[in-house]
Amino acid sequence: MLLSLYIALPLDLAAQDIAAKVFTHADTLRGSNTPQRSWWDATFYDLHVKVNPADSSISGYNSITYRVIKPAREMQIDLQLPLVVDSIVQDGLELSARRDGNAFFVTMIAPQKAGTKKTISVYYHGKPTVAVRPPWDGGFVWAIDSLSRKWIVTANEGLGASAWWPNKDYLADEPDSQRVAITVPDSL
Numbered sequence: 001m002l003l004s005l006y007i008a009l010p011l012d013l014a015a016q017d018i019a020a021k022v023f024t025h026a027d028t029l030r031g032s033n034t035p036q037r038s039w040w041d042a043t044f045y046d047l048h049v050k051v052n053p054a055d056s057s058i059s060g061y062n063s064i065t066y067r068v069i070k071p072a073r074e075m076q077i078d079l080q081l082p083l084v085v086d087s088i089v090q091d092g093l094e095l096s097a098r099r100d101g102n103a104f105f106v107t108m109i110a111p112q113k114a115g116t117k118k119t120i121s122v123y124y125h126g127k128p129t130v131a132v133r134p135p136w137d138g139g140f141v142w143a144i145d146s147l148s149r150k151w152i153v154t155a156n157e158g159l160g161a162s163a164w165w166p167n168k169d170y171l172a173d174e175p176d177s178q179r180v181a182i183t184v185p186d187s188l
Contacts, residue, residue: 025101029102030078030160031170033170033172035074036072036105037168037173038070039069039070039071039075040066040068040072040075040168041066041067041173042064042066042167042174043065043067043177044064044065044176044177045062045064045065045167045175046062046064046178046179047060047061047180048061048181049165049180049181050182050184051152051188053142053150053152053185053188054185056128056130056140056142057126058126059124060123060124060125060165061121061122061124062121062122062124062166063119064120064122064166064167064168065117065119066117066119066168067115067116068112068114068115068117069114071112071113071114073107073108073112074105074107075105075106075112076103076104076105077097077104077120077167078102078104078169078170079102079104079124079165079166079167080102080129080159080160080162080163081102082126082127082128082129083125083126084125085099085122085124087122087123088106088121089123090109090110090118090120090121091109093109095108102162104122106120122166124166128140128154128163130142131154131155134153135155137158138156138157138158138160138163139154139159140153140154140163140164141154149187150187150188151188152184152188
């Protein structure tokens with residue numbers, strides 16, 4: 001009986017902590033299937049990233065192919081600060097977007113018709129978040145091994161892939177496939 005009391009007490013306290021958590025606007029954008037996410041299904045990511053260890057920066061683009069589930073005019077794309085979107089293009093036309101924290105809300109020029117497949121390309125650059133205690137926190141790891149060779153790794157299990165490339169960072173929708181092309185200096 002005494003043992004069960006000791007086990008139940010920590011669980012009860014943990015439940016109270018969870019119940020007391022107030023979700024922020026950023027939490028809602030990150031974890032919800034917002035109206036700007038729910039109308040499209042990611043089918044293919046074509047990611048191209050250039051990694052520059054000299055200044056710990058990255059640049060590139062992700063061409064996102066998606067299937068339109070229902071008509072819409074605004075799309076949510078996730079890319080975490082401090083990374084910056086340079087442009088977003090569809091059918092050769094630059095789209096306008098507004099940033100709300102780690103989400104971009106893209107205004108589509110043409111109506112998105114249900115049942116069609118479309119592609120947008122998101123061009124971006126910047127210095128991604130650095131992981132302080134990988135893998136327990138997320139971000140890039142820029143390091144040097146015991147032979148003085150540079151090496152780079154990403155830790156984004158909890159933080160999300162949008163910590164280093166633009167995508168639909170929503171757990172319930174993953175693309176059917178993906179191509180990743182990473183360009184690094186010859187020394188890596």
